[in-house]
Structure formats: structure tokens, C-alpha cells
Amino acid sequence: MAEVKENHVSSRRQEILAAATQAFLDKGFSGTSMTHLAKVCGIQKASLYHHFPGKEDLFIACVTDGYAQAVDQLDDLHGDDTLNDVEKITAAFDCLYRITISSPVGRLSPVIAEVSRTMPNVAKMFHANYIARQQAVLEKIISAGVERGSYRPQNYKVLHHLVFGPIVTLSLSREMFASFDDLDSHFPVDELKAGHLSAILTELGVADTMQPLSQPA
Amino acid sequence: MAEVKENHVSSRRQEILAAATQAFLDKGFSGTSMTHLAKVCGIQKASLYHHFPGKEDLFIACVTDGYAQAVDQLDDLHGDDTLNDVEKITAAFDCLYRITISSPVGRLSPVIAEVSRTMPNVAKMFHANYIARQQAVLEKIISAGVERGSYRPQNYKVLHHLVFGPIVTLSLSREMFASFDDLDSHFPVDELKAGHLSAILTELGVADTMQPLSQPA
DNA sequence: ACTTCCCAACCGAACGGTCGGTTGATCTGC
DNA sequence: GCAGATCAACCGACCGTTCGGTTGGGAAGT
Numbered sequence: 001m002a003e004v005k006e007n008h009v010s011s012r013r014q015e016i017l018a019a020a021t022q023a024f025l026d027k028g029f030s031g032t033s034m035t036h037l038a039k040v041c042g043i044q045k046a047s048l049y050h051h052f053p054g055k056e057d058l059f060i061a062c063v064t065d066g067y068a069q070a071v072d073q074l075d076d077l078h079g080d081d082t083l084n085d086v087e088k089i090t091a092a093f094d095c096l097y098r099i100t101i102s103s104p105v106g107r108l109s110p111v112i113a114e115v116s117r118t119m120p121n122v123a124k125m126f127h128a129n130y131i132a133r134q135q136a137v138l139e140k141i142i143s144a145g146v147e148r149g150s151y152r153p154q155n156y157k158v159l160h161h162l163v164f165g166p167i168v169t170l171s172l173s174r175e176m177f178a179s180f181d182d183l184d185s186h187f188p189v190d191e192l193k194a195g196h197l198s199a200i201l202t203e204l205g206v207a208d209t210m211q212p213l214s215q216p217a
Numbered sequence: 218m219a220e221v222k223e224n225h226v227s228s229r230r231q232e233i234l235a236a237a238t239q240a241f242l243d244k245g246f247s248g249t250s251m252t253h254l255a256k257v258c259g260i261q262k263a264s265l266y267h268h269f270p271g272k273e274d275l276f277i278a279c280v281t282d283g284y285a286q287a288v289d290q291l292d293d294l295h296g297d298d299t300l301n302d303v304e305k306i307t308a309a310f311d312c313l314y315r316i317t318i319s320s321p322v323g324r325l326s327p328v329i330a331e332v333s334r335t336m337p338n339v340a341k342m343f344h345a346n347y348i349a350r351q352q353a354v355l356e357k358i359i360s361a362g363v364e365r366g367s368y369r370p371q372n373y374k375v376l377h378h379l380v381f382g383p384i385v386t387l388s389l390s391r392e393m394f395a396s397f398d399d400l401d402s403h404f405p406v407d408e409l410k411a412g413h414l415s416a417i418l419t420e421l422g423v424a425d426t427m428q429p430l431s432q433p434a
Numbered sequence: 435a436c437t438t439c440c441c442a443a444c445c446g447a448a449c450g451g452t453c454g455g456t457t458g459a460t461c462t463g464c
Numbered sequence: 465g466c467a468g469a470t471c472a473a474c475c476g477a478c479c480g481t482t483c484g485g486t487t488g489g490g491a492a493g494t
Binding site: 044046 | 442443444445446447
């Protein structure tokens with residue numbers, strides 16, 4: 001009973017958050033109006049203000065709610081001890097690509113960029129709770145491999161640059177050129193991910209096992 | 218005389234474009250009002266509409282004007298035959314980092330992402346005249362090196378992913394976290410560029426001459 | 435069991451203000 | 465005197481936000 005009620009209450013809130021996230025993705029922050037938001041939610045504008053004190057708070061809730069679920073996946077990653085070093089980084093790539101390209105919070109990055117000047121606190125929060133945590137998990141995985149001698153020692157600032165750069169840009173490009181009818185041939189996620197992983201493994205000093213060249217011993 | 222007049226007329230236009238570009242960078246497209254724009258230009262709003270038929274046209278002019286000057290630098294790059302292959306790609310990295318991070322058009326990318334859903338034609342134009350041309354120049358430089366045997370053959374989609382990804386993300390990050398007081402220590406352009414170039418050279422099959430490890434022959 | 439009260443949720447209507455865009459008059463340089 | 469540049473004033477539409485009021489399902493009082 002109490003559960004039903006709770007579900008009902010939070011589902012309304014979640015419903016608004018989902019619609020708002022989609023709207024912010026489509027039209028940006030300033031381009032999204034509370035009137036439009038109310039319309040797609042099927043409620044009156046005033047009712048929005050019953051659930052959220054203002055537009056800015058609503059946006060912050062979208063971001064917070066978004067990375068809450070995203071970062072959990074990352075923490076699971078590091079904890080898994082059944083994988084060897086290369087398997088671990090492969091799993092990490094799968095996870096990072098999925099989060100950045102498919103999850104709301106990853107896709108919201110350009111919108112956060114839009115408001116970063118007028119709401120610098122949101123940018124700070126986003127960096128601390130999303131960017132920095134992603135970097136920390138990657139750094140843990142790599143440094144563990146370095147200690148075991150699997151990888152060469154790394155400049156981690158450069159490594160983050162090389163790992164996150166292509167992923168974030170791919171996500172941005174896919175948002176930016178979403179209107180292209182040949183989006184997946186322009187930006188084929190799996191192919192780019194595989195090439196990217198291969199390059200990073202090379203950079204880490206791991207012989208690339210995927211090497212397609214038939215090289216007779 | 219005619220030159221003076223032309224300068225006068227076009228300087229007014231350039232003045233507006235510069236102020237508008239900065240405003241769009243600060244507040245995004247929807248967040249920038251024509252009223253505010255007129256104020257920072259020191260003219261009346263109606264005068265803006267004398268020079269540009271509308272807000273959207275003004276924005277397009279900002280983008281167009283931005284990459285007009287940016288792409289010229291790129292074409293110079295490919296034409297220079299006094300450089301060898303590695304020098305050429307090093308110069309290309311300098312140029313790409315400079316354009317993407319410092320020039321208006323590079324920094325405008327997040328704003329184009331903001332409007333890409335409502336103005337898909339702008340996104341298309343941006344891709345054709347800026348993204349695609351950058352990729353074409355890079356591809357020419359690399360493929361010339363491949364033909365001469367300096368580089369390993371490449372999957373160019375992956376290569377673009379690896380080269381442009383970190384640069385664009387660095388630019389985005391610096392816009393996004395411009396409010397950080399330690400921006401340059403968080404995102405040290407020269408250090409990241411050097412590490413990035415080194416990794417790409419490795420990927421191209423070039424022995425890294427910058428290798429800091431003292432390795433006795 | 436029945437009344438009273440509470441309160442979250444929702445609504446229609448309106449607030450002051452700003453939006454992108456327009457009008458017609460005035461100024462300026464040739 | 466004439467064409468282009470600039471201006472103050474204005475327009476309807478829409479913005480984020482708030483108001484006063486209604487609803488309906490539980491808790492409290494008797």
C-alpha cells in the first residue's frame with residue numbers, strides 16, 4: 001500500500017524529469033519553456049511548480065538524477081575481480097561508451113556547456129560528481145595494471161585526454177548531427193570503439209591481440 | 218574613399234558579429250537576446266535588423282564568418298612542401314588545437330549543438346564546411362605519408378576519432394569549466410597536445426623521438 | 435461511525451517582464 | 465536631394481512565476 005503510493009508520487013516526479021530531460025536535449029535549457037514542458041507532461045504549468053521550485057532547480061534535478069544511475073555502473077566495474085587487466089579495460093570502454101552516448105547525463109553535456117556561464121555551480125557539480133568520478137575509476141583500473149606490470153607508467157592527465165576525448169566528442173557529434181539520415185555510417189560506435197581501445201592498449205604497452213595482419217611465425 | 222566607406226560599413230557589421238559571437242559563447246543561442254546584443258554593441262535594436270534580417274541569420278553569419286578565416290589556415294598547411302611528414306603532422310596538430318580552442322568557430326561548437334535540432338541546416342552546413350574540411354586535410358596529410366612509407370595504413374574514420382576527439386573535448390571542457398580558477402592546470406593545452414601527438418605518432422607507426430626514457434643502445 | 439481538519443496535488447487565470455520583430459521619423463554624407 | 469544608417473517608440477506573443485481556489489484521500493477528535 002505504502003509502496004503503491006510511493007510509486008505513484010515518485011512516478012509523477014520521474015515522469016516530469018524524463019520529459020524535461022528529453023526537452024532539454026532537444027531544445028537546450030533556454031529553448032525549453034515551462035509551458036511546453038507542462039504540455040508534454042499533460043499537466044498545468046502551475047503543477048510543475050508544485051514539484052520543483054523553478055526551472056533551474058528542475059534542470060539540476062535532471063542532471064543529478066541522470067548521473068546518479070550512471071555512476072553506479074562505473075563503481076561496479078572496478079569492483080569486479082574476476083577479470084584480468086585487459087578484460088577490465090575492455091569492460092571499462094564498453095561502460096564509458098554506453099554511459100556517455102546513451103545515458104541522459106552523458107548526452108546532457110552540451111546543455112550543461114550552454115548554461116555553464118550562467119550557472120557555474122552546475123558545471124562544478126557536474127565535474128565533481130560525473131567527470132572526476134569517471135576519471136578516478138579509469139585511473140584506478142590503469143594504475144592497478146601498472147603496479148602488476150601489465151601497463152607502462154602513464155601521465156594520467158594525458159591518458160584521460162586520450163580516453164575520454166574521443167568518447168565525448170562522439171557523443172557530441174551524434175547529438176549535433178542527429179538529423180543526418182546516415183548517422184550510424186558517419187559515426188559507427190562499435191567500429192570506433194574497437195579502434196579506440198586498440199590504440200589505447202598500444203599506448204599502454206600491451207601487444208594488440210586483435211592485429212588482423214597475418215604474420216607467419 | 219570607397220575603401221574608407223567600405224571599411225566603415227563592414228566594420229560596423231564586423232563589430233556586431235564579434236559582439237554577437239561573444240554573446241552566443243557566453244549565453245548560448247536562445248539565451249542571447251537581440252535587446253542585450255544591441256546594448257553591448259551600443260546601438261538600438263532596430264539598427265541590428267538593418268544589418269541582419271533576423272536573429273537566426275545573425276547567428277549563421279557568426280558561424281560562417283568564423284570558419285571562413287579558420288579553414289584558410291588549414292589549407293596553407295597542406296600546401297607547405299618544405300616540411301617532412303612528421304613535421305607536417307606536428308604543424309597540423311598546432312593548427313588544429315589553435316583553431317578548435319582559440320578561434321570563434323571552434324568554440325561555437327557547443328552552441329551549434331544547442332540549435333542543431335531546431336536548425337538542422339546549420340548543423341549540416343557546419344559539418345560540410347568545417348568538420349569535413351578539417352578531416353579532409355588531415356586525411357590528405359596522412360595518406361601522403363602512407364604512400365611515402367612513413368606511416369602505417371590507416372582506418373581514417375578511426376583516425377579522425379582519435380585525432381579530433383581529444384581536441385574537441387578539450388575545447389568543450391575549457392568552455393564548460395571556464396569558471397574554474399585553475400583552468401590551465403586542469404586542462405594544460407600544451408602538455409595534452411604533446412602527449413596526444415606522441416600517441417598518434419605511435420599509432421601511425423613512427424618511433425617516438427620524444428621518448429624520455431634513457432634507453433642505452 | 436461520522437464529522438472535522440489537513441494537506442499534497444492540481445487547476446485556470448493572471449502577473450510583470452522580455453522576447454523577436456516592425457514602424458516611421460530623423461540624421462548624415464555625398 | 466537622396467539613399468543608407470540610426471533612432472525612439474511600439475507591437476503581439478510568450479516567458480517564468482505566482483495567485484486564489486478546488487479536489488480527494490487519509491489522520492484526528494468525539
